[in-house]
Amino acid sequence: MRSDARRAADSLGSPAGPASGVGSPGLALHPLGGQGSGAGAAPDRIGVNTEGSAGWGYGARSSARAAASAHDVAKYILERTGPMTAMKLQKLVYYCQAWSLVWDERVLFPERIEAWANGPVVPALYRVHRGEFWVEGWPLGEVANVDDAGRETVDAVIRDYGGCSAQRLSDLTHAEPPWRDARVGLADGERGHREITVAALNEYFGSLPPSEPE
Numbered sequence: 001m002r003s004d005a006r007r008a009a010d011s012l013g014s015p016a017g018p019a020s021g022v023g024s025p026g027l028a029l030h031p032l033g034g035q036g037s038g039a040g041a042a043p044d045r046i047g048v049n050t051e052g053s054a055g056w057g058y059g060a061r062s063s064a065r066a067a068a069s070a071h072d073v074a075k076y077i078l079e080r081t082g083p084m085t086a087m088k089l090q091k092l093v094y095y096c097q098a099w100s101l102v103w104d105e106r107v108l109f110p111e112r113i114e115a116w117a118n119g120p121v122v123p124a125l126y127r128v129h130r131g132e133f134w135v136e137g138w139p140l141g142e143v144a145n146v147d148d149a150g151r152e153t154v155d156a157v158i159r160d161y162g163g164c165s166a167q168r169l170s171d172l173t174h175a176e177p178p179w180r181d182a183r184v185g186l187a188d189g190e191r192g193h194r195e196i197t198v199a200a201l202n203e204y205f206g207s208l209p210p211s212e213p214e
Contacts, residue, residue: 067100067150070111070122071141076154079143081162083136086129087118088166091173094120094196095157098178101202103156104149113196115182117189119173120196177204 068076073093078084084092093109100108111124129135146154161169173179178200186192 066107066110067104067147068109068145069141070109070124071128071138072143072145073109073141073150073154074125075138075141076143076146076151077158078135078138080155080158083134085166086126086132086135088164088169089129089135090121090125091119091166091169092157092161093122093125094173095161095169096154098201098205099157100150100153101198102206103153107198108150108153113201114193115179115196116193117191119170120179123193 070093073096074089077089077092077096094113097108097113100106111122113120113122128138128140164172178196181200182194182196183192186194
């Protein structure tokens with residue numbers, strides 16, 4: 001089940017609490033632990049390549065079970081929350097994908113996620129909001145394409161991450177292995193377009209301990 005309990009093991013604190021900078025990258029920083037039926041789920045339970053992480057991506061295998069598109073998810077988030085910065089929207093969409101893998105054992109959307117200098121970015125979304133700081137609505141996608149399970153996941157991410165600023169969410173992603181590992185060899189601030197794979201997301205977020213009831 002998706003819990004509202006916060007789990008934050010370092011100085012960043014929970015999204016609902018005060019920010020104090022990035023703590024140890026090796027610690028679980030999340031308000032949402034690996035929970036539900038698939039915490040640490042076996043790879044073959046999420047409909048992707050089971051022959052090792054090197055082959056995992058956002059190709060035909062993963063998209064076959066995607067519930068929606070990244071545009072559908074972005075549109076749903078904005079309709080639920082109202083306007084926000086483009087950077088914050090990108091980070092919320094990223095966490096929706098990550099937690100869908102753990103809770104629902106599927107990719108939420110098939111679009112590629114890349115490790116850019118300011119954190120994870122869905123290029124398909126960037127092409128729409130490029131040059132815009134503030135996003136009030138989304139011209140593509142359909143909210144109706146986000147099914148009940150997807151909405152439950154997105155709502156939980158909004159609830160537990162939505163109170164964070166864009167910068168704080170970026171700092172949080174920078175302290176986590178999926179983004180850090182994809183940036184190995186790149187300098188701080190250096191442009192890069194390496195993929196953050198489904199395997200990397202599932203391995204890290206699925207390994208986080210379950211949240212404890214409040």
